[in-house]
Amino acid sequence: MTGPSSGEALAKPAASGLGRVLDHRVLLSIAVLAILPWLLPSKALAVNVLIYGVVVMGYNLLFGYTGLLSFGQAAFFGAGAYFTGIAIGRYGVPWFAAVALAVLLSTCLAALIGVISTRTRGIYFSMVTLALAQLVYYVALQAASITGGENGLRGFTVDRVSLFGLQVNFLDPVNKYYVLMAFAALALWFQSRILNSPFGAVIEAIRENEQRARACGYDVERSKLVVFMLSGAISSLGGCMLALHLSIVPLDILHYQTSGMIVMMVLLGGARSFFGPFVGAASFLILEDVISLWTPHWQIFVGAIFVLFVLFLPKGIWGTLLDGFGIGKARP
Amino acid sequence: MDLSLIIMQLLSGIALGAVLVITALGLTIVFGMLGVVNFAHGALFMIGAYAGLYLASLTGSFWWGLLLAPILIGVFGMLIEFVLIRRLYGRSIDDPLLLTFGLSYILVEGVRIVFGSDGIPFPTPPQLIGVLDLGIGFFPRYRLFVIVLVAVVLLVLWLTLEKTRVGLIVRAGARDPTIMQVLGVDIGRVWLAIFGLGVGLAALGGVLAGPMRSVNPEMGSLVLAEAFVVTVIGGLGSIVGAVVAGLMVGISISMVALFAPEMATIVMFALMAVVLLIRPQGLFGVRGRTA
Numbered sequence: 001m002t003g004p005s006s007g008e009a010l011a012k013p014a015a016s017g018l019g020r021v022l023d024h025r026v027l028l029s030i031a032v033l034a035i036l037p038w039l040l041p042s043k044a045l046a047v048n049v050l051i052y053g054v055v056v057m058g059y060n061l062l063f064g065y066t067g068l069l070s071f072g073q074a075a076f077f078g079a080g081a082y083f084t085g086i087a088i089g090r091y092g093v094p095w096f097a098a099v100a101l102a103v104l105l106s107t108c109l110a111a112l113i114g115v116i117s118t119r120t121r122g123i124y125f126s127m128v129t130l131a132l133a134q135l136v137y138y139v140a141l142q143a144a145s146i147t148g149g150e151n152g153l154r155g156f157t158v159d160r161v162s163l164f165g166l167q168v169n170f171l172d173p174v175n176k177y178y179v180l181m182a183f184a185a186l187a188l189w190f191q192s193r194i195l196n197s198p199f200g201a202v203i204e205a206i207r208e209n210e211q212r213a214r215a216c217g218y219d220v221e222r223s224k225l226v227v228f229m230l231s232g233a234i235s236s237l238g239g240c241m242l243a244l245h246l247s248i249v250p251l252d253i254l255h256y257q258t259s260g261m262i263v264m265m266v267l268l269g270g271a272r273s274f275f276g277p278f279v280g281a282a283s284f285l286i287l288e289d290v291i292s293l294w295t296p297h298w299q300i301f302v303g304a305i306f307v308l309f310v311l312f313l314p315k316g317i318w319g320t321l322l323d324g325f326g327i328g329k330a331r332p
Numbered sequence: 333m334d335l336s337l338i339i340m341q342l343l344s345g346i347a348l349g350a351v352l353v354i355t356a357l358g359l360t361i362v363f364g365m366l367g368v369v370n371f372a373h374g375a376l377f378m379i380g381a382y383a384g385l386y387l388a389s390l391t392g393s394f395w396w397g398l399l400l401a402p403i404l405i406g407v408f409g410m411l412i413e414f415v416l417i418r419r420l421y422g423r424s425i426d427d428p429l430l431l432t433f434g435l436s437y438i439l440v441e442g443v444r445i446v447f448g449s450d451g452i453p454f455p456t457p458p459q460l461i462g463v464l465d466l467g468i469g470f471f472p473r474y475r476l477f478v479i480v481l482v483a484v485v486l487l488v489l490w491l492t493l494e495k496t497r498v499g500l501i502v503r504a505g506a507r508d509p510t511i512m513q514v515l516g517v518d519i520g521r522v523w524l525a526i527f528g529l530g531v532g533l534a535a536l537g538g539v540l541a542g543p544m545r546s547v548n549p550e551m552g553s554l555v556l557a558e559a560f561v562v563t564v565i566g567g568l569g570s571i572v573g574a575v576v577a578g579l580m581v582g583i584s585i586s587m588v589a590l591f592a593p594e595m596a597t598i599v600m601f602a603l604m605a606v607v608l609l610i611r612p613q614g615l616f617g618v619r620g621r622t623a
Contacts, residue, residue, distance in 0.1 A: 116608050116609060123369045123426075124613075127563065128564055131560050131561050131601055132604075134557045135601035135602075138597045256557065257553070260437075300441035303435065303438040306430075306434035307431055307435060314427065
C-alpha cells in the first residue's frame, strides 16, 4: 500500500464519441432483445435466452464486475421461481405482486447467504457459496409438502395477464415474450444504474484491488454484501420469469449444475461486459440445441468447449469482440 | 434408545467420516501445495468407484480393484495436470477452478457413455461380508475395515510428509516454490506428483465408498459438496483440519440420522455455517489467505 490514494483507480475514463454511444447501452440492448425472436430459429429459444440472460446478468454483477466467483447463483434463480409459483398457486397472489414478492424474499435469502459467504475470500468463497446453495437444494427437496420435492412445483398456470386494464393472452408465445422482455428491460436499466453509480465504481475497485479499496476508506465487506444481494435480486427475477413461462418449477433449477451452467454462460459470453450475459446465454442454449440433435451426450461437448474457452478465450465471445473493436479496454 | 445403539451409530459415523477424510484430504493437499481447487474432484471420486468395480470384476478380486484403481486414476490425474492445469499457473486463481469444472462435465458424461446412466451395485468383498461382535453390539465388518484402512493411509501419509526427504521438499515447495527451484529442485515434478496423489486419494475414497453407496455417474456431485464442506470447516490446505472436520461431519450426519433422519443431509451445511460465523478461515485454516 503506497500512501493515500489519488483515486485514479476508481475514475471512469472520459466519454469519447464511442463512449457516448455506449451511454445508451440499455436502449441498444433492449433493441436487440426486441428483434431477438426473429433472429433465432424459435420463439421458445428466444424466451429461454431472455430468462437465462437476466439470470446471468445478475450473476455477472457479482463475478464480472466485483470479481467474486460464486458457485451458488442457482439458489436465487430457484428461489425466484419457487416463491413466484408458491405465491400464485398456494396463496392466489396476483401474478405481478407474486413477482415483486418473490424478488423481495429472494433478496432476503441472498442477504442470509451473503452474510456468511462474504466473510470468506477467493476460492473459499466459491466453495462456501456452492455448499450453501446445495443446502437450499436439500431444503427444497425435504420440504416436499410446499415445494413438491423431487417432482417440482406444479399447480399454478398464468394464462391471462392484465396490463393496465388490457387483457393479454399469455399463452401466445409472442405476447409472452414481450411481457417477459419488459422484466428484462427493467433489469437492464437497473443494472446500468448500479454500474454508473458511485457504488458501481466501488465494486470495480474491489475487483481490481481489494486492499486498496479498503485503504481508500470504502467498506469492502458491506459493499460485497450489498452487491451479493443485488445480484441475487436480479437473478431471482429471471427465476420469476421462468416460473411464469413454464408454469412448473423443476427441482433441478436449484442444483449446483445450474450454478455451473450460469458460470459457463457468463464465461462464454464474456464477463465484465454489459451485453455479454445475453450473448453467453444464447450461445450456450443454441449449442445445447444443436448438439443434442445428434447426440444425447451433449454435455461432453459443452464441457470440452468450456475448457477450451477457459484456456484460450477467457474473455468470452462478446468480450473478445469488444476488445477487437477497442471498446472493451476503454470501458469494461 | 439404548447406549449400544448410539455407540454403533457413532462407529458408523466414523466409517462415513473416514471416507470423507480421504476424499477431502486429496482436495486440501492439492490446494495447499498448488493453490488449485479441483472442481473435478467429485467426478474423479466417481470414476475411482467405477474403476474399482471394473478392475475387481476383471481380476475377480476386490483387493486388486482397491489397489489398482487409485494408482491408475492417480496417473490419469497426473496426465490432467500435465496437459491442462499446468498451462494455468500464474493466471487468475479462478481459472483452474473453472477449467476443472468443465472437465467434470466431460468425465461424468464420458462415464455415462461407457457404463450407462443407471446405478450399478458394488458387491462387498466376501471376506468382509457380515457383522462383527464388538461385545456391545454387532458392527458391519466392511465399515470396520474402512476405518482401519483409512487410519493406516493417514499414518503413512503423515510419516512421509513429516519424516522423509520427499516430504521435506514438498512442504518447502508449498511455502516457497522459487527458492526450491533455485536450490535445484524441479518443482514442476513435485506439483505433478502432488496432483496425482490428490486424485489418487479421491479415487481411493470412491472405491471405499462403493459398497456403502450405490455407484452411479451422479455420485460425485454430492461428494464434491461434502468434500468442500469438510475442507471449509477444517481450513483449506490443512491436513489436520481435513481429518478432524471429516470425522466431525461423518459423526454429525449419522447421529442426526438417528434422531431426525430428514435433517441428516442438511446438518453438515449448518455445521459449516456456524464454523464460518465464528472462524471464517476454518478450524485449522491460516488467516489471511482465505478469510
